[in-house]
Amino acid sequence: MKKAITKRLATIILAFMILTLCLNYVLQVHNARNDMYLDAKNKFWQINQILKQNEKETEQVKEDLKANCLIRAKAAAYILQYRPEITEDQEEMEKIARLLQVDEFHLFDKEGTLYAGSEPKYFGLNFTSGEQMQFFLPMLKDRELELCQDITPNTAEQKLMQYAAVWREDGEGIVQIGLEPDRVLESMKKNELSYIFSLVTADSGTTIYAIDPGTYQILGCTDGELAGKSITDVGVDPGTKMNQGFSARVNGEDSYCVFTDGDSVILGITESNRGLYKDVNSNCLLTAVYLVLISIIMIVSISKYMDYYVVRGISSVNQRLEKITKGNLDTKVEVETTPEFKELSGRINLMVDSLLDTTNKLTKILEAARVPIGVYEYNKDMKRVMATGRVADILMLTEEEARELLLDHVLFEKKLEDIRLHPVTGGKDVYRLPGEREHFIRMNTFSNANSILGIIIDVTEDMVEKQHIEKERDIDLLTGLYSRRAFYRKMEELFKAPEELGHAVILMADADNLKKVNDDYGHENGDRYLQGIAVILRSCKAEKQVLARISGDEFVVFLYQCRDREVLSAHIRELLLTMKGSTVELSNSKEIPVRFSVGCAYYPEDGRDYRELLSLSDHNMYQSKRNRER
Structure with missing residues (x-):
């Protein structure tokens, strides 16, 4: 009989082991794809955030440059207001340009003709000389205007410049300064795909793409050799549902692909199966070894246990009864070797459950009412503390701490005494729990002969609200x-x-x-x-x-x-x-x-x-x- 049971047990364990390995393999493949999908979405988000941040920085740099231009133009106008004679001194005009740290410094008369400044080669130009200079024409009609032009090729040399102009305070002309927009141009380079891809890390076997949504041409790629090619050239069919993960043969390798529609481009990531599933086989082999070892241990253990089945059943009942007698009421007697043992176990468990019934009912009522109240009770002749589930939560105890304290009412009372060392001023029976986070409780205890009954209430919200009201009042x-x-x-x-x-x-x-x-x-x-x-x-x-x-x-x-x-x-x-x-x-x-x-x-x-x-x-x-x- 023992051999038959052992054989059947081994067959069941083997079947379960094979089923577990199959499920484990499928699950690991699924997890690998899911992890790649989530990682891809995260990288897409990073790229979009980099684009948005770079655009925001570029706009800020432009605004700073405009403000800087106007400030320097006003500074130049201020100098001319008090030193008008320097307009005749070319060396002095160039000196002022260097002093103000501007690349160009021009003076226009009331008709908009450039007659002095740091660049003599521009003398004679006026506000009608080209489209770029026409931007400042409205200033001839409205002397209150202060204009700063966007970065534009200038009229004379088609050089990218930013110009700002203000009227002189005496109304005798217009002061214009020009700055080369090096910072803005440098900031705009950060929006280039080649720069962005340099910031995003990609594992070996992984390729990141930026694709034109109209032509499906690869605009940028972590593999520089693929830039300029069509996505179909690398093996991806544009007709596939791009927003879902799918398998494809990319650059001659079976791969898993994830694509998404960005703000202006399609972003995609492909990873070869070789890299994606590199850990699956080794993990499955390791799992199989563990399962075999566990199975052998289980079979040997069960086989040995059968020799002493009845004896150990009786010993188990006695041991559990001893624990119950000491107050460990969570102990269950589950010996079912014979109908007699099964019936005995059931009656013992029923007796213990009747003792726990009151506590369990109270716990369910308080949890259903969602009231932050915990109730505990213990008898001085027993070590165990009977408590509702909320007690541990309110006292901010870990599972291990709660288990240890509830097994010994002496330790539990010591914990409460430590809490009573931190009373809250103005709050009756209110205490602050030790710790960085503010947490307040109210405790009341009732004694009856050898029985102690206590109530613990979480009053953190009430105390925080009270403190907030006092602060607003003061x-x-x-x-x-x-x-x-x-x-x-x-x-x-x-x-x-x-x-x-x-x-x-x-x-x-x-x-x-x-x-x-x-x-x-x-x-x-x-x-x-x-x-x-x-x-x-x-x-x-x-x-x-x-x-x-x-x-x-x-x-x-x-x-x-x-x-x-x-x-x-x-x-x-x-x-x-x-x-x-x-x-x-x-x-x-x-x-x-x-x-x-x-x-x-x-x-x-x-x-x-x-x-x-x-x-x-x-x-x-x-x-x-x-x-x-x-």
């Missing part, structure tokens, strides 16, 4: 400074320990001319004006400071823990000096100065109560404003 949204309420709360906290304040000062600041800014430019620009004041106040270099906006146009600065009054005065002088050089840009691009009046009160010289100091600094501020307005 910060002025317009300026980013403390709000009035937050400022007073901060001052209350600081003045509870006056011995730590050292020398301090309260500075009140009131925005000057805010009403005029609102009336003349609108409340949006009034907001920008207030934001400008906030920027100046934030420039203060004092280590200990509190900045706040306490009303519409009033700000307050509190500097503390300074060595003496002179240090405080130095910080105030720095703020006022920064203010004198500060402007704010309005929505119409106009810049106006940012100004505010200030008043100070020093601690402890002027008082020891911050309210008294605030009142005094406010009085000094308005006194200073009234004195200045006189």
Whole structure:
């Protein structure tokens, strides 16, 4: 009987092994093709991204060059405005061109005729001399125009140049400068397929193509010899569904091909079967060796096990009952060597399942309700902790950690005690889990004789929302400074320990001319004006400071823990000096100065109560404003 069973077992294992090898081979071929397809799509995406990025960089370089041209043209016009006599000095004109780092520098009269500049050979040309120069004709009618021409061959020599022209401030002529667009031309080379393919890596046996969608001519290729040929010449039929992977004989080798429609070209990758499937045969052979070894081990093991089938069955039942007695309720008794053992195993498992039933039901209810609550229970006479599945998730335990802790209630309680060392201020029974990521839980425990019942709730979302609300409440949204309420709360906290304040000062600041800014430019620009004041106040270099906006146009600065009054005065002088050089840009691009009046009160010289100091600094501020307005 033993031999018959062993023979049948060997036959089944052999059949299963052969089936597994076949499935493994098919799966590896499929995976190799799928990996190539995904890799191809990734390379196509890289090429398209390189094209888009290069186009974006080229456009940016063009815009930078235009802006540079106009700036240098204005600089040249500025020089001529104050030194008009240099137009008669050719050497001086060429010197200015070198100074401005331009390739050409031209002066046109009011009729558009070139009469002076760094290139005497162009003298006499005018805005009607050619299509390129006609671009600037509108400037003769509109003296407000500032024109910068795209890169164009110039009229005289057909040399690629970029010209920009502006009127002189005295209206006596037009100043034009020219730059050779080397950077733009260099940037445009990056869009050439030969450059792009040099950035994309290709394995041996792999070829990448760029194909004209109309003629199917190879425009670019990692194999330079194929450039210019038709895709049919290498063995690919254009009638094939190009957007799907397919097999073809490419350049005399069986290959797998992936093509896709790009923005302006068809992109494709081919890889020879030799390279694509190079690991399949070796992997299958290795798998066969593993399966044979496993099969031999299984047959020998099962054969030996049969000799002691009943004895080991009884031993297995006893061992599992011992584990269950110690509290390992996950243990299953599955001995089915005889009907009696099968019935006994079933009754034991049924008894254990009844103990676990309550926990399992509670777990299912909580998971179905999608409530982040975990419940645990244990008896002090048993080591195991009964817990719902959410407990491990909420405590951020790995499977191994959860298994270890739930097997011993002493370790589990120690874990909870460690968590209780990190209570959250203002949150009852709320604790922060150790770790870089913020995670908050609420824990409640109930004791009954030898039984301990606990509830753990994930309150991370509630705590994060609470912190967010507190932050929005304390910060002025317009300026980013403390709000009035937050400022007073901060001052209350600081003045509870006056011995730590050292020398301090309260500075009140009131925005000057805010009403005029609102009336003349609108409340949006009034907001920008207030934001400008906030920027100046934030420039203060004092280590200990509190900045706040306490009303519409009033700000307050509190500097503390300074060595003496002179240090405080130095910080105030720095703020006022920064203010004198500060402007704010309005929505119409106009810049106006940012100004505010200030008043100070020093601690402890002027008082020891911050309210008294605030009142005094406010009085000094308005006194200073009234004195200045006189």
